[in-house]
Amino acid sequence: MGSTDSKLNFRKAVIQLTTKTQPVEATDDAFWDQFWADTTTTVQDVFALVPAAEIRAVREESPSNLATLCYKAVEKLVQGAESGCPTEREKQVILNCTCILSRILPYIFEDQDWRGFFWSTVPGAGRAGTDELDDDEGARPLAESLLLAIADLLFCPDFTVHSHRRGHDSVENMQSIDSCEYIWEAGVGFAQSPPLNYIHDLNRIELLRLLLTCFSEAMYLPSSTDNSVLNPWVTFFCSTENRHALPLFTSLLNVVSAYDPVGYGIPYNHLLFSDYREQLVEQAVQILIVTLEHDAGVPHQPPSSSSMEEHETAGPENLFVNYLSRIHREEDFDFVLKGLARLLTNPLTQTYLPNSTKKIQFHQELLVLFWKLCDFNKKFLFFVLKSSDVLDILVPILFYLNDARADQCEPPSTAMSVSLRPTRLHWAYVNQLLLCFMAAARVGLMHIGVFILLLLSGERNFGVRLNKPYSVHVPMDIPVFTGTHADLLIVVFHKIITTGHQRLQPLFDCLLTIVVNVSPYLKSLSMVAANKLLHLLEAFSTSWFLFSLAQNHHLVFFLLEAFNNIIQYQFDGNCNLVYAIIRKRNVFHQLANLPSDPASIQKALQRKRKSPDVISRTSSQETVSMEGSHPAVPAEPGTLKTSLVAIPGIDKLTEKSQVSEDGTMVSVPKMDPLQTAHADHNAVAGTSDTESNSGRDNEDVFYTEAEMERRPLSRAPSTSLWAPTPEWVLSWKCKLPLQTIMRLLQVLVPQVEKICIDKGLTDESEILKFLQHGTLVGLLPVPHPILIRKYQANAGTAMWFRTYMWGVVYLRNVDPPIWYDTDVRLFEIQRM
Numbered sequence: 001m002g003s004t005d006s007k008l009n010f011r012k013a014v015i016q017l018t019t020k021t022q023p024v025e026a027t028d029d030a031f032w033d034q035f036w037a038d039t040t041t042t043v044q045d046v047f048a049l050v051p052a053a054e055i056r057a058v059r060e061e062s063p064s065n066l067a068t069l070c071y072k073a074v075e076k077l078v079q080g081a082e083s084g085c086p087t088e089r090e091k092q093v094i095l096n097c098t099c100i101l102s103r104i105l106p107y108i109f110e111d112q113d114w115r116g117f118f119w120s121t122v123p124g125a126g127r128a129g130t131d132e133l134d135d136d137e138g139a140r141p142l143a144e145s146l147l148l149a150i151a152d153l154l155f156c157p158d159f160t161v162h163s164h165r166r167g168h169d170s171v172e173n174m175q176s177i178d179s180c181e182y183i184w185e186a187g188v189g190f191a192q193s194p195p196l197n198y199i200h201d202l203n204r205i206e207l208l209r210l211l212l213t214c215f216s217e218a219m220y221l222p223s224s225t226d227n228s229v230l231n232p233w234v235t236f237f238c239s240t241e242n243r244h245a246l247p248l249f250t251s252l253l254n255v256v257s258a259y260d261p262v263g264y265g266i267p268y269n270h271l272l273f274s275d276y277r278e279q280l281v282e283q284a285v286q287i288l289i290v291t292l293e294h295d296a297g298v299p300h301q302p303p304s305s306s307s308m309e310e311h312e313t314a315g316p317e318n319l320f321v322n323y324l325s326r327i328h329r330e331e332d333f334d335f336v337l338k339g340l341a342r343l344l345t346n347p348l349t350q351t352y353l354p355n356s357t358k359k360i361q362f363h364q365e366l367l368v369l370f371w372k373l374c375d376f377n378k379k380f381l382f383f384v385l386k387s388s389d390v391l392d393i394l395v396p397i398l399f400y401l402n403d404a405r406a407d408q409c410e411p412p413s414t415a416m417s418v419s420l421r422p423t424r425l426h427w428a429y430v431n432q433l434l435l436c437f438m439a440a441a442r443v444g445l446m447h448i449g450v451f452i453l454l455l456l457s458g459e460r461n462f463g464v465r466l467n468k469p470y471s472v473h474v475p476m477d478i479p480v481f482t483g484t485h486a487d488l489l490i491v492v493f494h495k496i497i498t499t500g501h502q503r504l505q506p507l508f509d510c511l512l513t514i515v516v517n518v519s520p521y522l523k524s525l526s527m528v529a530a531n532k533l534l535h536l537l538e539a540f541s542t543s544w545f546l547f548s549l550a551q552n553h554h555l556v557f558f559l560l561e562a563f564n565n566i567i568q569y570q571f572d573g574n575c576n577l578v579y580a581i582i583r584k585r586n587v588f589h590q591l592a593n594l595p596s597d598p599a600s601i602q603k604a605l606q607r608k609r610k611s612p613d614v615i616s617r618t619s620s621q622e623t624v625s626m627e628g629s630h631p632a633v634p635a636e637p638g639t640l641k642t643s644l645v646a647i648p649g650i651d652k653l654t655e656k657s658q659v660s661e662d663g664t665m666v667s668v669p670k671m672d673p674l675q676t677a678h679a680d681h682n683a684v685a686g687t688s689d690t691e692s693n694s695g696r697d698n699e700d701v702f703y704t705e706a707e708m709e710r711r712p713l714s715r716a717p718s719t720s721l722w723a724p725t726p727e728w729v730l731s732w733k734c735k736l737p738l739q740t741i742m743r744l745l746q747v748l749v750p751q752v753e754k755i756c757i758d759k760g761l762t763d764e765s766e767i768l769k770f771l772q773h774g775t776l777v778g779l780l781p782v783p784h785p786i787l788i789r790k791y792q793a794n795a796g797t798a799m800w801f802r803t804y805m806w807g808v809v810y811l812r813n814v815d816p817p818i819w820y821d822t823d824v825r826l827f828e829i830q831r832m
Contacts, residue, residue, distance in 0.1 A: 010039045011049045018054045023064040032072045036096035037089075043206060046099040047816040055107045059114065067117065070104060073097040074146045081152035084174045085159045094153065095206055101146070102210045102818060109220040110823040118143035119232065143214070147237045150211050151244040154251075155179040160203045162194045179247040187254030187339075188332045201276040208283040211237070212809065213818055215290045219806050219826045223799055231293075238291050238318045245319040249291075252284040253324075256369070257339030261346055261360050278360065285365045286809050291320040292372045293802055325376045333383040340370055341392035348399050348474045363400065364808045367448045368801070374455055375793070385461035388468050391485055394456075395474055397449045398492045402476050404442035404449075405500035443503055444804045446496075447647060450510045451791070453489075454653065457514040458790035463521030483526030490515065490525070494532035498539075509551075509650035512536075512558035513789050519565040520659075520786045524573040530580040533559065538587050543594060543604035547724040553732050554650075556591070561787075564740045567776075568783040575771040578744070579764065582752060585745050592738055596729035605724075648796035654789035668787065739781050747779050803827050 013034035017024075024031055041049070058066045080094040108114045119141045140148075152174060157163035161182040184204070186193035214233045238245060259281045327333070343366055347359045370393065374381040384390045456462040466486035478491050493511045496504060515533075525533075539545070540555040563581065566574050581588070595601075647653070656668040748771070755761060755770055807827050810819050 006039045007041060007045055007049060009034065010041055010045070014050055014054065017062075017065055017069065018058055020062060020065060023062070024068060026068050026072060032069070035069070035100060036073070036076060036093045039096060040092055041096060041099065043099040043102065043209070043816050046096075046103050050100075050103050052107065052821050055104060059107060059111060063114075066104070070101065070108070070117070071142060073101050074142055074149070077101075077149040077153065078145050081149040081156070082174060084156055085153075091159055091203075094159075095203065098206045098210045102206075102213045102816075105210075105213045106216065106220075106819050106822045109217045115217065115220070118146070143233060144236055144241070147211075147214065147233065148242065150207050150214075151237070151242050151248065154204060154207055154248060155182045155244055157182070160200050160207065162197065162200070179244045180250075183247050183254065184251035185254035185258045187250075187258055187335050188327060189250050190254065193258075196277070198276045201280045205276070205279050205283055208280075208287055209813075209818070212283065212286055212290065212813070215287075216806070216809070216819065218802070219810065219819060219824045220822075222825050223803055223827070234291055234293070235318070238320045240319065242319070246323060249288075249320050249323045252288050253336065255284045256281050256288065256343075256366075257336045259339070260342065262349070262357055282362045282365070282812070285362060285369055286812070288320070289365055289368045289372060289805055290809065291318070292324065292369075292376070293805060321376055324373065327377055328379055330383065333380050336373065336380070337384060337389055337393075340366055341389065341396075344370075344393065344396040348396055362812065363396070364445055364448065365812070367397070367400075367445075367452060368805055368808070371448065371452055371455070371801075374452070381455075381459070382461075385456065385459050385465065388465055390456065390462060390465050391468060394453075394466075394485060394489070395472060397452060398488060399474050399476060400445055401449045402478065402492050402495060404445045405496045405504060443501075444807060446500075446504055446507060447800070448804065450507050450514070451797070453514050454510055454517075455791045457517035458654075458657075458788055460521065460659070460788075463518035466518055466521070467523045479528055481526050481528040483529060484522075484524065486518065486522045487526045487529040489518075490529040490532055494536060497536060506647060508555055509558070510647075510653065512555055512562070513650055513654060516558050516562045516565070517788050519562040520569045522566060522574070523570055525566070525577050527576045527580070530574075530577040533562070533577070534580045534584045534587070537563075538584060541587055541591050543600070544607050546594070547601050547604050547729075550722050550724075550728075557732075557735075557737070560737050560741070564737055564784065565786065567740055567744060568780065569786070571776060575768050575774075578748065578771050579768055581741065582745065582749055585749060588738060588741055588745065591736060592742065594729070594733055596726045596733060598726060601724050601726070601729070647800055648794060650789070652794050652796060653791060655792045657788045657790055659786040659788060737784075740784075743780055744776065747776060748774070 013031075016031070016034075026032075055066075058069075074097075076093055076097045080090055083090065085091045085094055108117060121139045121141060154160050155177070156174065157165065157177070161184065164181065180190075182194075183190040184194065215231060215237075217233060218231050236242075242248075255277075259277060261275070261278060327336075343360060344363055346357075347363060349357050349359070374384065384393070463486075466489065467484050470483060470485045470488045476492070478488075478495055481487055481491060493515065497508060497511065537556065537559045540552070540559065546553050546556070563577070566577055571578070595604075658666050658668050751774075752767060752770070756767070759766070761767060803826055810824065810827075810829075813819070
């Protein structure tokens with residue numbers, strides 16, 4: 001009864017607030033205390049008892065009452081942070097205020113006129129009936145007071161951390177405690193593991209949820225490539241104004257890295273016991289990726305703000321980024337890497353008892369965090385690559401890529417309005433969303449996985465590590481093979497290209513760039529992987545495909561460059577690839593003799609309209625899939641997803657580096673497109689042709705929607721802006737790097753034919769044995785320099801990461817649905 005009466009009283013208070021036509025004085029404590037002092041409500045209760053329509057009604061009809069409610073709630077948090085919440089009643093007041101602010105803030109952010117409210121002091125709202133705040137010109141804006149109170153409360157003894165008091169007759173002074181002694185978990189920079197307390201975890205979750213809601217103002221601003229504007233909430237919270245920045249960053253990182261969802265491995269333990277630590281870890285990793293979303297610039301200046309003028313010229317340093325970049329101890333790197341690998345591998349775990357092991361759902365946030373670690377801390381990146389531990393990250397990424405390739409969503413939209421606008425919150429729908437969330441945002445998952453592999457492939461050690469034999473055999477619906485991790489990578493990439501959704505085709509350049517980057521270091525490809533690469537070349541080199549789009553020939557250049565790298569630098573161990581090239585030698589001859597006259601071009605394009613998609617499952621040599629695997633399935637109907645901006649072209653994503661004789665990399669300056677067109681007729685010039693951007697304005701940062709629709713191989717090209725001409729074909733045909741392969745065929749084909757005739761060979765194993773002991777020393781052209789395309793950050797990828805990150809956060813927070821039914825503008829919400 002007590003709980004029911006508490007909810008009823010809270011609902012009555014909400015109704016009074018929405019029906020009052022006159023402003024309620026801030027000094028009327030009897031009225032305002034109804035919201036937090038005399039109630040015991042959960043965050044789910046608050047979201048159910050405070051409908052969106054009523055919040056908007058108060059905002060429009062009684063703005064002073066809404067402003068006072070926000071101010072009084074923040075005031076309670078500040079008072080709790082100062083007192084340390086010594087009583088249970090004060091702790092409950094803090095939790096109630098936290099839930100109320102989490103509910104209201106999104107509706108503050110969605111209205112442009114209200115967005116600056118928290119960055120100003122509230123007129124006429126003095127403390128305890130005084131005009132203290134009005135008279136104090138140096139008073140903090142409401143946002144700063146709120147953020148500092150949250151930070152203090154996250155290290156409040158007996159509320160969110162274990163108390164160090166030895167007796168019960170003293171209360172720790174909140175202003176004098178050293179929060180570095182209260183770090184939540186052992187790990188980076190802290191050796192002691194505090195005792196687990198689920199009450200503390202629950203309180204931390206509520207405060208972190210409110211903190212994440214504060215940061216979410218970015219969702220309500222249109223997407224922009226202007227990186228000179230920062231999130232003011234994140235900027236202030238991660239500045240030196242926050243004395244808890246270091247212990248909080250360390251606590252969040254350690255909680256994530258130390259979490260083990262399996263525990264002692266007792267089957268079905270996750271069904272018997274509630275795991276509050278999982279909720280805390282999920283909130284922690286989301287706070288980390290949001291605070292680390294950092295670009296050089298100045299904070300966003302809200303319309304009515306006057307207190308942040310000192311930051312207009314230069315924003316303060318982001319301490320979270322600073323601390324992340326300064327981690328340097330190998331034991332810390334090992335702790336973080338093993339923790340991330342354990343969590344990323346968790347969904348891949350196979351057990352004899354079905355569903356007996358807990359499976360986490362926040363792998364997308366973990367991938368973003370791993371990206372941030374590699375991007376901001378190059379020592380961590382080198383540590384990851386110096387051992388085979390990088391493969392513990394590679395395998396789950398390939399698993400997620402393979403699983404996500406069947407996304408059946410509509411083409412991306414760059415609109416910035418919300419398309420779903422139900423009139424009320426349907427909890428049944430929220431439950432459905434929880435059940436089918438794993439099917440959402442698959443295309444974004446594909447992109448972040450590919451970006452990570454592109455970043456790793458720019459380092460030599462990654463290619464070397466791929467030669468380790470693959471023996472784990474994670475269940476994926478790919479052909480069974482015996483080989484290395486390089487074979488796994490190529491087989492999965494082939495699967496994505498041949499059976500993935502058409503929306504993934506802008507990623508083809510990235511996928512093949514990764515293959516090119518690692519190709520000089522691949523010592524022995526399996527026959528399965530070799531056949532996959534030749535199948536891709538066969539598909540991409542058909543005349544109708546080459547003539548369909550101005551960029552399609554780039555894919556052929558990438559594959560030829562990969563073949564040349566393997567032949568020139570790893571010939572001895574790659575008899576399988578050499579044999580596959582000999583078997584498919586007609587493909588190379590057809591490329592060398594590609595017709596360029598107008599009649600042949602038109603004939604090829606007409607043949608395209610009549611022929612099926614050249615890249616298909618049936619035309620690939622598929623074999624039996626791995627045991628325990630399941631085909632990738634499209635997202636379930638009714639799943640929510642968020643739209644993404646298009647990724648930049650590969651020439652914007654990468655910069656070329658040349659490997660010198662001593663193994664170091666030297667940056668290669670980008671050539672002007674006009675100079676590229678007149679480059680020397682050699683292999684290096686051929687590879688540089690993949691960097692030109694024929695048919696696209698070099699100043700464009702994003703693919704346009706029309707371009708992305710033209711990418712699918714089976715769709716008719718849009719010829720209104722571009723059409724192939726003989727001059728265009730000849731401009732890149734003469735630069736095809738075919739010399740090395742043609743010389744190989746010239747030497748080896750007669751020898752293979754002779755041995756087959758002389759010995760009557762019909763078994764390819766004998767031919768492979770012959771090729772394995774053969775040599776081309778002195779017969780091939782002079783080896784070309786190894787060119788590596790290293791990932792480089794730019795405005796387009798920064799905007800993509802921001803949109804993707806907040807889209808993931810939006811979709812993951814559905815219980816309660818913090819941003820549901822609000823006017824999000826950073827991306828569009830779509831029902832699949």
